[in-house]
Amino acid sequence: MLRFLAFLALAACGSVDYDDAPVGKLSGTVLVMWVGETEAGEGDGRFVYVPSATPLRFERANPSATLKTIQPQMMYTDGGSIPALAQVFKGFSPWGYAPAYIVHDWLFVARKCVNDNSANPDQAAVAQMPFGESATVAAEVIKTLIATNTVAPNDIAPQLIASAVAGPIAKSRWNEDGACARDKVTSAHVDMIRRALPAPPGARSAQRPGKGPVAQIVQVIDFGAP
Template sequence: MCRAIIAVCFAIVGLVSCAQVDFDDAPVGRFSGSVLLLWVDEGSSTSGDGRFVFVPAPGRPLMFERGGDGGTFPIIQPGMIYTDGGSIPKAAQLFKGFSPWGYAPAYMVHDWLFVARRCLTDGTADANETQIAPVSFQESAEIIAEAIKTLIDQDRVAPNDVAPRVISGTVAGPISKAQWTKQGACAADRVSAEHIREVKDAVAQYGTTKSQTPLTKPTASGTRIVAEIAF
């Protein structure tokens, strides 16, 4: 899964990207749909912001339509996955633009590409995941650059001269590539049957209209929808 290990870049090259992704040249795409986030547990003590389940909203799932020529996979519709937002180290979160949720939809798209790739590697990809087979590691980094740039273009986040370039470059680096090619990881990436049941329970309570409050009563285990991101 995508791991935006920003601290590595800070330690080695300061506020400079770890690898080559031209954020300025990235085309602008379009986000549509909606995503629900369910809190699961506190997650890692060193990065991210807790552990959540990313759930495409029923009937209106999150989609990212790429700009330019669309690359090898022009419309990305992420499936249900675990996420901690952007896996930004706690120390890096002190800097403007490096919140784990600052570019949340872009992180969701990128994380799902990694889950799909790892399941393809293990030979257990579902029909949706199989579609991303032509996407290369380099292209996955270009996609997050496009997605962040699109969020800025759609006025969902403020422009930032540093964070988008550092993040885009970092996810094109060797640490991310090791995750992209990792074998035997698909099973752990899958949302558990228990959490899928809780997701269904929480979504049934919440409904799918934007007018409802995003904070629902928790399920028996405490899982609850904590946010909806809609376009």
């Protein structure tokens, strides 16, 4: 998601009304894994959202939604990218609104592949979504997390985050070209994830990656069946 310092500076530029965002439905499991040190010199490392047997899914109640159901695929995610100094404030934990960050990140991953004419069928579903709606989705997920008592209410953070992801830096990333292949999870990181997770039933040993680095689970949130 957007770097925290940037969205603080640009929050006032957003036009999302958090109070009007409808509550949707979250189901499935959030599984985030650490695969190594950060490559940009910022944050706590490199993280991957990993779809499980019951992947995260967000069903929207917004009647004007161009995409009613959002189900992220495997991708890199940086959570809220919040510096340590800012994490002392309520609502600004880098993973406090993890499902919202992951759903929002997925829309951008998919959009970049649409921009590069390299989208798979799931990514192509984002093609008709205008930029402003991506920020609305973030607001809807945060509001759903609060409405279902998954996270505590907050008077400031939800509106600030929703407004920030509607700002010009986010828009430039939404329209970015040449990023689809660059943002794809590498085969080395996929192998690290596969070494960390149980083999699926019936899997042959030859299908499993050999010895090497193992990814670490950093967060699991289960919303139950759809």
